Amino acid sequence: MPQPIDFYFDFSSPYSYLASERIEEIAARHGRAVRFRPVLLGVAFRASGQRPLTEVPLKGEYSRRDFARCARFLGVPFRMPDPFPIGTVDAARVVVWLQQVDPARIPDFVHAGYRAFFVHGRNLSDRAVLAEVVQEAGIDAGAAMAAIAGAPVKDALRAQVEQAIARGVFGAPFMMIDGEPFWGHDRFPQIERWLAQGPF
Amino acid sequence: MPQPIDFYFDFSSPYSYLASERIEEIAARHGRAVRFRPVLLGVAFRASGQRPLTEVPLKGEYSRRDFARCARFLGVPFRMPDPFPIGTVDAARVVVWLQQVDPARIPDFVHAGYRAFFVHGRNLSDRAVLAEVVQEAGIDAGAAMAAIAGAPVKDALRAQVEQAIARGVFGAPFMMIDGEPFWGHDRFPQIERWLAQGPF
Numbered sequence: 001m002p003q004p005i006d007f008y009f010d011f012s013s014p015y016s017y018l019a020s021e022r023i024e025e026i027a028a029r030h031g032r033a034v035r036f037r038p039v040l041l042g043v044a045f046r047a048s049g050q051r052p053l054t055e056v057p058l059k060g061e062y063s064r065r066d067f068a069r070c071a072r073f074l075g076v077p078f079r080m081p082d083p084f085p086i087g088t089v090d091a092a093r094v095v096v097w098l099q100q101v102d103p104a105r106i107p108d109f110v111h112a113g114y115r116a117f118f119v120h121g122r123n124l125s126d127r128a129v130l131a132e133v134v135q136e137a138g139i140d141a142g143a144a145m146a147a148i149a150g151a152p153v154k155d156a157l158r159a160q161v162e163q164a165i166a167r168g169v170f171g172a173p174f175m176m177i178d179g180e181p182f183w184g185h186d187r188f189p190q191i192e193r194w195l196a197q198g199p200f
Numbered sequence: 201m202p203q204p205i206d207f208y209f210d211f212s213s214p215y216s217y218l219a220s221e222r223i224e225e226i227a228a229r230h231g232r233a234v235r236f237r238p239v240l241l242g243v244a245f246r247a248s249g250q251r252p253l254t255e256v257p258l259k260g261e262y263s264r265r266d267f268a269r270c271a272r273f274l275g276v277p278f279r280m281p282d283p284f285p286i287g288t289v290d291a292a293r294v295v296v297w298l299q300q301v302d303p304a305r306i307p308d309f310v311h312a313g314y315r316a317f318f319v320h321g322r323n324l325s326d327r328a329v330l331a332e333v334v335q336e337a338g339i340d341a342g343a344a345m346a347a348i349a350g351a352p353v354k355d356a357l358r359a360q361v362e363q364a365i366a367r368g369v370f371g372a373p374f375m376m377i378d379g380e381p382f383w384g385h386d387r388f389p390q391i392e393r394w395l396a397q398g399p400f
Contacts (some may be wrong), residue, residue, distance in 0.1 A: 048256055049257060057247065058244075058247065061368065062381055069400075072400055073390050073393065170262065181262055190269065193273065
């Protein structure tokens, strides 16, 4: 059985959202599973001395135009949310909690969270909004919100983010396939070749 | 007659080199010409608060791996040069001088310069090496080296770099097509669609 694709993402990353809408179909075509792994770009950016894309002069303006054009290119619905970027630590903790209690639900929650933010402009950093989205994904919001306030989930996320950075994750989406790192949805053509033919 | 593609590049940019080896074929397939326009990434990075990719922790290591993998993916010969990055102001000035005296030679010189650096590891920031490469491209090296030492060429390059930054160029390769900006060789699929179907 081939290794799953590790898909590192942050709920506030537009390019990760776009990639999240296509990665499972690409993986399935090549007999691979996808493992959604939360990271926190704020932490990764501190480790690598970067800052949020939209705050970089010139590049920030380009990126807003590019997000929307990439979405049209990929055929994925997208509306730039405001406020942006947002803190995503609570949403990431929900993923970590699901790893422990119901991993099969993770994709549903990832897609629900991303679409809430990048299609409907719902602010996932607001705990009330987050609880609603959790519930809409068919997950017990009361249990989720209690769990993410506890030390075990917080510690587990912190450890996972550190582990990701130790693996070289400096941005998102970041896909690790058979130990090979691919950064950005624009590496999909290379990923397709890798999955079809192996290392090149 | 459709507008030419403005291809902004820096001789020290690996991704620009890779793109330079493919852009003319893409453009020709859609009845477009390519206008090679030098920029200086050092100046663009100062304007946008960025620094050389290979100096960013984590991202730098990834990028070195990615340069080589992208080259294999595109089927373009590539060897990471050392030293890297290098100053490219003199090489850029040669392009500006050619704009004035023999624009038809620009593509030959761009390809010769890029291959010298990214295939053969020849340091284009060394004036003796630059003169050799100019000569090998069938251009009068004596005339070129005299011209790039003069104020008219220096001023023209400075003005062009400022103009590029004013147009939003913050990195390279940066392609402007019908006023639409595309950053990176990984936007080739979108460029292909734009050229085939128009705005999307």
